[in-house]
Amino acid sequence: MKMNAVDIRPGNIIEYENGLWKAVKIQHTQPGKGGAYMQVELKNIEDNRKTNVRFRSAESVEKVRLDTDDYQFLFADGEELTFMDKKNFEQVIVQKELIGDQAAFLTDGMDVILELYEGRPISVQLPQHVEAEVVEADAVVKGQTASASYKPAVLDNGVKIMVPPHIVAGTRVIVDTGEFTYVKRAD
Structure with a gap:
């Protein structure tokens, strides 16, 4: 399916140079002189190569249907x-x-x-949020304010994240799988 280059969004899969590429980052630029263009960072799905491509706004690309x-x-x-x-x-x-x-x-x-x-x-x-157990959490450093301070913790799956000071080992927490960040304490 053909689409305008200016319609490319992060996460789109396009066919480019006989391969499948995922748009990672995009930047629409409209210089004072010349035509507008899209600067797109692409990641090859097969071999994870990355490249930056500049598409003119009048160009069209082949969007892959998944x-x-x-x-x-x-x-x-x-x-x-x-x-x-x-x-x-x-x-x-x-x-x-x-x-x-x-x-x-x-x-x-x-x-x-x-x-x-x-x-x-x-x-x-994967699901956006998953529940995991904190197996190791550093002690709170005295004098830190609760609003701005986070401490390192290790989850039961070995992933290291930053958690608020009140989280201790054995606490179940909700974690964002895309950002690897603490969301909230599990109920």
């Missing part, structure tokens, strides 16, 4: 992650590098969304 399906995480085997289609129970194996650091948040039975291009998985979307 199929999305609900899957359930089953288990990890080294660098391979196994997911099951919730409709037909078929299993799909995905390389851990496709998810990156977010793989630490995967738990058995977790529902995720797989984006597929021509039947091939190209991205995995």
Whole structure:
């Protein structure tokens, strides 16, 4: 599906130079002289190369149509992650590098969304927030104000985040999987 270059948004998958590229950052520039253009940082989906491309506002690009399906995480085997289609129970194996650091948040039975291009998985979307337990939290430094200070903590999955001073080991917290940040204390 053709789209104007000025309509590119972060997260869009486009076809560029015979490959699939994900728009990471965009900047619309309108110089005093000459025509407007879009400066787009692209990341190759297959090999993670990055490039910056300048598209003129009159140019069009090919936006890739992706199929999305609900899957359930089953288990990890080294660098391979196994997911099951919730409709037909078929299993799909995905390389851990496709998810990156977010793989630490995967738990058995977790529902995720797989984006597929021509039947091939190209991205995995985890839930925005997950619950985790703090297993290690630094002591509060006396004299710090509660409003501006955060302290390092380690979650049960090994991820390190910053938490407010009142959080101690054993506390269950809600964590943003995209930003790796503390959201709130779990109820």
